[in-house]
Amino acid sequence: MDRVDVSLIALRRILRATELFSRELAQSSGVTAVQFRVLQIVAEKEQTTAKEISLRMRVSQATVTSLVDKLVRQKLVSREKSSTDRRQTNIAMTEEGWQTISNAPDPLQQRFVRKFSAMEDWEQAMLVASLERVATMLDAEDIDASPVLDTGDIRRVTEI
Amino acid sequence: MDRVDVSLIALRRILRATELFSRELAQSSGVTAVQFRVLQIVAEKEQTTAKEISLRMRVSQATVTSLVDKLVRQKLVSREKSSTDRRQTNIAMTEEGWQTISNAPDPLQQRFVRKFSAMEDWEQAMLVASLERVATMLDAEDIDASPVLDTGDIRRVTEI
DNA sequence: CATGTTAGTTAGCCAATCAAAGCAATATGG
């Protein structure tokens, strides 16, 4: 089997692993991976607008509305009309939201981080280079790519 | 930014690229990526059973039924009771099915293959090693990982 | 033969997503 095949298989395994994890999380915890992603985006700046989320996630505003609805129902975020522009709605973290985000289990990413950290320096470097290479091969445009694996820990500052 | 972050970002970009592509395909062509995946599995051996598909895709049999329903409705595959074991249903490719699979646009994988092939030998080797490494880091069990990127060309023989 | 196992379908549910339409609020060009 040639290398192209081997790498495609590996890629597929990676995709598959995250997909399965996502489902698993959806069942075990209250929020699904997608909802958690929204929560993360809100968390990055303490508050945001629906528009912002929709742009970041590359999803329609209608979808954002429904996702935010679910988070609001669980009291993880709150909606509030902006005072400066009343067409806008500010979506803000609640105390529960912060808690959820900090308590969220994160097996997949953690597994990755743990193993990655255990690697030799040269191997880490090689991996980083390779992953970036592949990413560039696959995507053309600039996309939202905060350092999370479908779900993961929040970095409030990272805005590449 | 440390290497862990950089690699997680790259991973996310990869995930994102395939996800966006999948949606795009769903709109432009008749079959969605998942349906296409089913079609590919059937194509590998000319015919299969629902069970086989469900195992390969790691999805319930009920889901397979509904996916196959859609393909049958579009006449891309056909159902036929197995003569050897009449509990089984053979799902077989139709002429249209073959056509669909061979005409299917495949920008993502093609982009990958093209760029990969253009790489120097040592770089290809490095990439393969890295991807496999990451895949192993993320998934534990053995999974279906035929050489496709959500959708892609068929290899009837490849059974790793 | 009775009971169990296996393959598949049906029914009923949920999450995520979209497009289209609607409703406010702001912006803007006469």
Added chain:
DNA sequence: CCATATTGCTTTGATTGGCTAACTAACATG
């Protein structure tokens, strides 16, 4: 200053993919 965009968001109504649970049919086996 008002009529007409434009913008931001929600509602409505669909579709897809996914699940579990219940059911039917066929095979397997003690």
